[in-house]
Amino acid sequence: QDNRISIWSAGDLGNAGLNGEYHGEPHLLCDIQHNGDVMDMQFLDQERIVVASSTGAVTIFRHHQNNHTLSANHQWEKAHYHVDQDISCGGAACTGVVCNNPEIVTVGEDGRINLFRADQKDAVRTIDNADSSTLHAVTFLRTTEILTVNSIGQLKIWDLRQQRNEPSQIFSLAGDRVPLHCVDRHPNQQHIVATGGQDGMLSIWDIRQGTMPVSLLNAHEAEMWEVHFHPSDPDHLFTCSEDGSLWHWDTSTNVSEKPSFLHQGGRSTTYVSHSTINQSVVSAWLSNDPTKDRMEITNLIPNQTLSVNSLDVLGPCLVYGTDAEAIYVNRQLFA
Numbered sequence: 001q002d003n004r005i006s007i008w009s010a011g012d013l014g015n016a017g018l019n020g021e022y023h024g025e026p027h028l029l030c031d032i033q034h035n036g037d038v039m040d041m042q043f044l045d046q047e048r049i050v051v052a053s054s055t056g057a058v059t060i061f062r063h064h065q066n067n068h069t070l071s072a073n074h075q076w077e078k079a080h081y082h083v084d085q086d087i088s089c090g091g092a093a094c095t096g097v098v099c100n101n102p103e104i105v106t107v108g109e110d111g112r113i114n115l116f117r118a119d120q121k122d123a124v125r126t127i128d129n130a131d132s133s134t135l136h137a138v139t140f141l142r143t144t145e146i147l148t149v150n151s152i153g154q155l156k157i158w159d160l161r162q163q164r165n166e167p168s169q170i171f172s173l174a175g176d177r178v179p180l181h182c183v184d185r186h187p188n189q190q191h192i193v194a195t196g197g198q199d200g201m202l203s204i205w206d207i208r209q210g211t212m213p214v215s216l217l218n219a220h221e222a223e224m225w226e227v228h229f230h231p232s233d234p235d236h237l238f239t240c241s242e243d244g245s246l247w248h249w250d251t252s253t254n255v256s257e258k259p260s261f262l263h264q265g266g267r268s269t270t271y272v273s274h275s276t277i278n279q280s281v282v283s284a285w286l287s288n289d290p291t292k293d294r295m296e297i298t299n300l301i302p303n304q305t306l307s308v309n310s311l312d313v314l315g316p317c318l319v320y321g322t323d324a325e326a327i328y329v330n331r332q333l334f335a
Contacts, residue, residue, distance in 0.1 A: 006031035007063055010329050032070035044099045056080040056091030058106050080108030096137040105146050107135035127165045136181045149180035149195055171211045182227045187234050192285050196224030196239055204285050226311050235284055240308035246320055250296040251284035
């Protein structure tokens with residue numbers, strides 16, 4: 001019932017001991033009450049965080065670093081709504097938010113896409129009936145284009161320069177309309193996009209060709225909640241699921257020589273053949289070059305039973321949150 005936005009200090013990487021264990025407890029710097037469930041959030045800049053609420057509101061909170069307090073900086077109260085913006089109970093959950101300062105894009109259960117600017121009171125652009133189903137996630141493809149995924153298995157590209165309210169391209173999973181929950185694009189090769197959905201499958205798409213995924217990889221046994229390419233080392237991809245697992249997918253070329261870096265029992269390493277994937281670029285994600293014919297998959301938390309709801313990755317650091325009401329930081333991804 002009582003939800004909060006919290007800023008934590010996970011400490012300084014420089015404090016790690018010789019064998020990588022970390023000295024110094026994480027501690028709460030500040031928190032602030034939040035109305036509704038927190039559906040998504042992202043930093044806009046060094047001190048502002050954009051937060052999506054189940055009430056349909058989108059709020060920018062400012063972290064005052066000098067005295068470690070949080071304050072609500074700006075709010076679009078009914079960014080998402082089912083019936084009418086003026087009805088107090090008609091809010092629709094805002095399911096996803098993505099920032100490219102000063103621009104903020106939000107999507108929601110109402111199938112609406114909003115483009116906000118941090119310094120403007122009203123939406124710069126709203127596509128009211130962007131989708132007839134729930135939009136689950138959004139990310140930037142380029143500075144003027146966004147990708148959305150929805151609850152009937154579609155991936156759509158929207159060009160925000162176009163005034164028309166239709167997507168510029170629609171891609172979809174064949175057959176069953178399995179809801180897609182998450183999307184990320186390859187940081188260097190923007191035509192490569194990864195999505196995950198209700199069936200736990202990882203789909204890799206090449207948006208330059210065809211309307212279907214170039215590969216479908218068996219992954220989790222329940223919903224996949226988040227997918228992220230490593231921002232600086234995109235041969236590595238991370239996914240997490242309702243089934244309590246968090247997988248590290250490694251397509252880097254020297255996979256065959258190197259031992260799995262986490263043998264913690266259970267299903268630690270499996271190999272997936274790449275031979276069924278269309279080949280057109282020199283990316284491991286789309287290639288069937290025999291030297292890259294293997295993909296190493298490691299479950300980073302083999303014995304977890306509760307859902308892993310969210311993850312993020314930067315440098316050697318992975319952070320994830322679970323239904324155990326805990327946040328975990330793994331500081332030695334590539335140890």
